[in-house]
Amino acid sequence: MEKTDPAPSTLGEGNADGSDRLEFLAAHGGPFFELQRRLNLLHEKSLCTGRRILLFVTIAWVVPLLLTLPTLGSDSPTFWAYLSDPGPWSRFLVGIAAFVAAEQAVETGLRRKLGQFLRAPMIPPESQDQAGVALRKALRRRDSAFAELGCLVLAAISAALAFATFNQLPATSWAATVTAEGPRLTIAGWWCALVSIPLFIFLFTRGIWRHLVWAELLRSVARIKLRLVSTHPDGKGGLAFLGEYPNAYLLFVFGISCGMARRCPGTRCRRGFLRRP
DSSP states (O other): OOOOOOOTTOSSSSOTTSOOOOOOOTTSOSHHHHHHHHTTSOBTTBOOHHHHHHHHHIIIIIHHHHHTGGGGGSSSOSHHHHHHOHHHIIIIIIIHHHHHHHHHHHHHHHHHHHHHHHHTTOSOGGGHHHHHHHHHHHHHHHTOHHHHHHHHHHHHHHHHHHHHHHTTOSSOOSSEEEETTEEEEOHHHHHIIIIIHHHHHHHHHHHHHHHHHHHHHHHHHHHSOOOOOTTOTTSSTTOGGGGGGGGGGHHHHHHHHHHHTSSOTTOEEETTEEEOO
């Protein structure tokens, strides 16, 4: 007899002892998750956050740094220009690390909040089927290949925009060398345009999509009949705990802030030096 693992995302179809779960694993599922799992970067029961942060930061930030090393012996080394530019630091080092670290925090936080509906319990037996339908719909959206394809398209657009931006630099930098014929991207500039920036945008848009899926799941749960207590001490019928779920997105919002703060106010980077305007 073939043994099959029970689906962790069903409601009302669990064990006879009533240990059913209303579970939405925000960081699991989807083609990108499966790709990482096949590459042994993570496991079904462990996101291996530290290992993936090290890998993604190496790809996005360390590789361009290494590509600038051959210029140390030239008249205009771009190595120091890269190190003194706040853009790569904020987006490719801190930002990407924050996005990857946020996956574990978001998944744990949302899992606890959603589980509170059953622990309370707030979903009566007659509403569990409806809650299960809403959950399965959310999981299909989370795992959607079309959604992640859309994220890839946006990442590709960001690569094109980065290429155009680098080609309009007024002065030589680590990303492009300005000659009489016009700006020409360096090897590090090509890498950032084709790999680092798209990776940042993909992780960002993928996280936004999954937050929208979570929001729609909450909206669907709100439409079903719940067992609320008008005299609950929290003053919200027992739903006050949902107001705390944004705390799980602390690292994700921090990563977004790093992307927006890639240019330091009041300073500008020219030829590897930070100067006051």
